[in-house]
Amino acid sequence: MAKKTKNVEPPIDKRETFVSLGKNFADSADSVPEKLEILHQLQLTDTAIDRLVRLRGELPLEVETLEKDLEQIEGKIANINAAIDEQTASIARNKAAIVDGEAMLEKYKAQENMIKNSREFDSINKEIENQELLVLIAKKRIDEAKAAIDGLKDRLEITEGKKNIIVEDLAAKKADLDTIIESTAKEEETLRAKRDACAKKVDERTMSAYDRIRESNSNHLAVVGIYQDKACGGCMHIIPPQRLIDIKSGKKVVICEYCGRILVNTVQE
Secondary structure (H helix, E strand, O other): OOOOOOOOOOOOOOOOOOHHHHHHHHHOOOOHHHHHHHHHHHHHHHHHHHHHHHHOOOHHHHHHHHHHHHHHHHHHHHHHHHHHHHHHHHHHHHHHHHHHHHHHHHHHHHHHHHOOOHHHHHHHHHHHHHHHHHHHHHHHHHHHHHHHHHHHHHHHHHHHHHHHHHHHHHHHHHHHHHHHHHHHHHHHHHHHHHHHHHHHOOOHHHHHHHHHHHHHOOOOOOEEEEEOOOEEOOOOOEOOHHHHHHHHHOOOOEEOOOOOOEEEEEEOO
């Protein structure tokens, strides 16, 4: 007895459209009218969610941009503070170098009284000159570090001022966004629960095509009705008479030949 071969489901192609998924509709356990109604309800629910999201306007993007600006400016402040710390450490190192240098100068000058020949005299004088030069260099570096710190503190004050403006603006934007989200939270929660329920009834391949078509269109419509009883509600192209009959019967899956959306028998809102 020959063994029955098991059909292997090919991997989902994210580029698939409803046109290429015709067989899925035919093989589905749900009847065509039931599947069309589920997809229609899914689209209506997503459209309602989109409406709530639009109420937020540009606020989410503005909040995200301000958060990035705040992160960048805090990085700049950290870098400036690190530079100030480095200059402060440089001052401390050079002060210590001056103390050491002055101690060496006292030592060499004390040795001048015990010089026995010109060779020792030249050697001691050379060491004194070197130490005096090192002390002068250390003092110069201290002055340069102090000037650098003054400049860095000026930059820090300006940068912190910019940060305060961003913090205030961000707080205001977040408050506005939170107010809008709070006012629509209950409705959105209900809609998302309804969407999840609809999505569970749709096979994975069809759901992938649905999401792809929604994301690729500015109006986020993948399932549309008939516009003015003659055109696709998505792209507004005229629908042939026979296909209009098929759409209104609800017994066939009809795909717009221009935009690839599913056409259903419902009044376009």
